[in-house]
Amino acid sequence: MDKKTFYITTPIYYPSGNPHIGHCYTTVACDSIARYKRMQGYDVMFLTGTDEHGQKIEEKAKDKGVTPKQYVDEIVEVFKKLWSYMNISYDRYIRTTDDYHVEAVQKIFKELYDRGYIYKGEYKGKYCTPCESFWTESQLDENGCCPECHRPVTEAKEEAYFFKMSPFADRIEKLLLETDYLQPKYRAQELVNNFIKPGLEDLCVSRTSFTWGVPVDFDSKHVVYVWIDALSNYITALGYENGAYKDYEKYWPADVHMVAKDIMRFHAIIWPAMLMALEQPLPKHLAVHGWITFQNKNGEAQKMSKSLGNVVDPFMLGERYGVDAIRYHIMREMALGADSAFSNEIMINRINSDLANGFGNLVSRTVAMADKYFGGTLPADREEAEVDASLKETVLSLRGKVDECIDGTRLKNALEEIFVAVDRANKYIDETEPWKLGKDEAKSARLAAVLYNLLESIRVISGLLAPFMPNTMPKVWEQIGAKADDVTYDNLGRFDVMPADVTVHKGEILFPRIDMDKEIAELNAIIEKNMAAAKANLSDAEKGDEFTPGELAEEITIDDFARADLRVALVKSCEKVKRSKKLLCLQLDDGFGGRQVVSGIAEWYQPEDLTGKKIIIVANLKPAVLCGVESQGMILAADTPDGGASVVFPDQSLPCGAKIR
Numbered sequence: 001m002d003k004k005t006f007y008i009t010t011p012i013y014y015p016s017g018n019p020h021i022g023h024c025y026t027t028v029a030c031d032s033i034a035r036y037k038r039m040q041g042y043d044v045m046f047l048t049g050t051d052e053h054g055q056k057i058e059e060k061a062k063d064k065g066v067t068p069k070q071y072v073d074e075i076v077e078v079f080k081k082l083w084s085y086m087n088i089s090y091d092r093y094i095r096t097t098d099d100y101h102v103e104a105v106q107k108i109f110k111e112l113y114d115r116g117y118i119y120k121g122e123y124k125g126k127y128c129t130p131c132e133s134f135w136t137e138s139q140l141d142e143n144g145c146c147p148e149c150h151r152p153v154t155e156a157k158e159e160a161y162f163f164k165m166s167p168f169a170d171r172i173e174k175l176l177l178e179t180d181y182l183q184p185k186y187r188a189q190e191l192v193n194n195f196i197k198p199g200l201e202d203l204c205v206s207r208t209s210f211t212w213g214v215p216v217d218f219d220s221k222h223v224v225y226v227w228i229d230a231l232s233n234y235i236t237a238l239g240y241e242n243g244a245y246k247d248y249e250k251y252w253p254a255d256v257h258m259v260a261k262d263i264m265r266f267h268a269i270i271w272p273a274m275l276m277a278l279e280q281p282l283p284k285h286l287a288v289h290g291w292i293t294f295q296n297k298n299g300e301a302q303k304m305s306k307s308l309g310n311v312v313d314p315f316m317l318g319e320r321y322g323v324d325a326i327r328y329h330i331m332r333e334m335a336l337g338a339d340s341a342f343s344n345e346i347m348i349n350r351i352n353s354d355l356a357n358g359f360g361n362l363v364s365r366t367v368a369m370a371d372k373y374f375g376g377t378l379p380a381d382r383e384e385a386e387v388d389a390s391l392k393e394t395v396l397s398l399r400g401k402v403d404e405c406i407d408g409t410r411l412k413n414a415l416e417e418i419f420v421a422v423d424r425a426n427k428y429i430d431e432t433e434p435w436k437l438g439k440d441e442a443k444s445a446r447l448a449a450v451l452y453n454l455l456e457s458i459r460v461i462s463g464l465l466a467p468f469m470p471n472t473m474p475k476v477w478e479q480i481g482a483k484a485d486d487v488t489y490d491n492l493g494r495f496d497v498m499p500a501d502v503t504v505h506k507g508e509i510l511f512p513r514i515d516m517d518k519e520i521a522e523l524n525a526i527i528e529k530n531m532a533a534a535k536a537n538l539s540d541a542e543k544g545d546e547f548t549p550g551e552l553a554e555e556i557t558i559d560d561f562a563r564a565d566l567r568v569a570l571v572k573s574c575e576k577v578k579r580s581k582k583l584l585c586l587q588l589d590d591g592f593g594g595r596q597v598v599s600g601i602a603e604w605y606q607p608e609d610l611t612g613k614k615i616i617i618v619a620n621l622k623p624a625v626l627c628g629v630e631s632q633g634m635i636l637a638a639d640t641p642d643g644g645a646s647v648v649f650p651d652q653s654l655p656c657g658a659k660i661r
């Protein structure tokens with residue numbers, strides 16, 4: 001009988017800057033699952049790649065004075081180098097500039113057109129260049145910016161093709177709410193409320209204002225919208241509508257698409273709609289994880305951004321602590337769905353406690369005792385005791401628990417389960433006190449049983465850890481005397497697999513302890529240097545990458561400006577608006593008896609950051625109600641390069657009510 005297949009994909013990444021630890025998260029997570037499934041005997045297809053078209057790439061290449069293809073070729077090499085460094089076992093790498101993909105996207109576009117789902121119209125609206133996303137006015141955030149990255153959007157108006165999505169609204173709603181397509185499920189309702197309930201709008205799927213994309217073959221001044229091009233990769237890479245591969249029948253539908261929450265909408269709504277329109281089967285699961293943010297010295301979580309210099313470089317970490325330790329750390333920290341702040345302290349603590357003290361120590365103590373008391377080869381005579389039963393039970397039930405976590409893409413939980421067994425085995429050493437048994441010749445058979453049970457536990461634990469840490473586990477097998485046959489998936493569900501007279505081999509320390517103080521000092525120095533360099537050295541092109549000032553608004557006269565009454569005000573008190581993550585409510589002394597203003601800055605300011613400070617308000621703005629709270633005016637703030645907002649603070653000695661002219 002043919003083997004069961006398993007198809008897993010990462011997003012295809014934009015080669016618009018070097019990959020960082022965030023890209024590593026998705027890729028290492030998929031790699032671990034792919035390896036696990038291979039171990040279970042599945043015929044696995046693990047796909048990753050790069051999403052190389054679009055205006056953003058075209059602009060960057062222009063800034064650098066190279067062609068878009070030259071630009072992406074260089075960065076794709078860095079991605080591939082990183083994946084090989086991180087031991088990523090992908091089966092196929094797709095580049096959207098590959099000829100077969102381009103051809104297939106043209107056919108897909110034509111097919112959608114012929115079926116009546118794509119039609120020609122005129123696009124009028126807002127476009128976010130960094131996100132390559134179109135938005136309608138009503139979808140913009142409270143500052144009129146992109147609702148995803150909160151950067152300014154530009155006006156866009158052009159002849160364009162549209163994809164009719166409304167025929168699929170009901171089916172998509174059911175897919176999200178009534179099936180287990182989306183993991184974690186709690187995000188489904190939010191998607192339905194935000195995008196489906198207000199009416200699924202037609203999607204603009206072609207552009208004429210730039211050329212770096214897949215040309216629409218029946219209307220060559222248009223290029224295909226980059227998301228239609230990108231999402232298609234999951235099927236073109238298998239040979240859908242092209243002759244490069246013949247794997248579509250075999251692997252489609254995908255078992256897991258894994259992405260971060262920033263691109264959930266595309267995978268939860270647009271992609272299913274495309275497949276429905278093409279009358280193709282839908283993927284089985286979309287696993288959505290949170291962001292890895294950077295935790296700075298003050299313990300605040302920041303978005304990783306080149307302009308802040310806080311991008312965590314996986315090559316640097318791998319060089320210092322080993323690739324497997326880094327793979328372990330990112331898998332162990334991030335719960336499916338939640339964000340996870342990357343902190344050097346937490347990473348080093350984790351490596352020291354789990355890997356050096358927990359697992360590494362278990363292996364080295366066990367092997368050292370087998371070596372010391374039996375010259376490396378255990379005697380065949382073993383005497384079991386009651387205490388052994390609970391260790392064996394923990395170890396024997398482990399594979400089933402890990403299987404379940406892998407199937408739910410809950411890798412953090414899988415590692416937690418495995419480390420429960422590590423702790424159990426370490427506790428078994430304390431319970432059985434082999435160093436005492438070793439002093440008494442008459443207890444040799446008992447000592448042999450203790451060490452054998454430990455070696456068997458390590459065999460199962462290391463076998464289940466191998467998909468997560470593929471470099472280190474073969475070294476463990478070498479040390480505990482396990483042969484390849486002992487660590488097959490079948491044998492990881494059994495105890496008493498290795499021969500009674502197994503021979504161990506003392507080896508190198510698997511995970512050396514890290515000197516926390518020294519490393520933190522060195523890492524902080526690196527970060528500070530990067531931050532300073534980021535400030536000083538960003539080329540205009542790179543600044544442009546992080547911050548798009550947007551187009552200047554239409555010219556106005558001095559009289560127009562004078563209609564806005566800007567005043568200095570003092571924040572007397574400030575609190576978060578209930579039921580809103582974004583809003584703060586400020587009580588102000590405006591020099592005219594006081595007023596209340598609601599502002600969408602809660603993501604960047606705590607109430608105490610503002611209380612007692614003078615700010616600037618638009619004092620004659622028509623009142624509005626935000627989340628049930630009345631706002632009498634608005635406060636002035638500037639966009640920051642990382643998509644945040646920075647409140648404008650005037651000279652603090654100015655009196656309340658002073659007019660700004």
Ligand code: ME8
Pocket residue numbers: 010011012013014015021022023025026051230231232233258259260261262263290291292293304
């Ligand atoms: O969105 N934390 O590409 P992209 C966690 N080309 N994951 C992160 C991360 C972080 N800080 N930063 C990036 C695109 N990722 C499109 C995708 S797919 C048809 C097209 C990971 O290079 C995460 O998987 O911006 C996220 O979804 C993806 O990189 C976005 O990569």
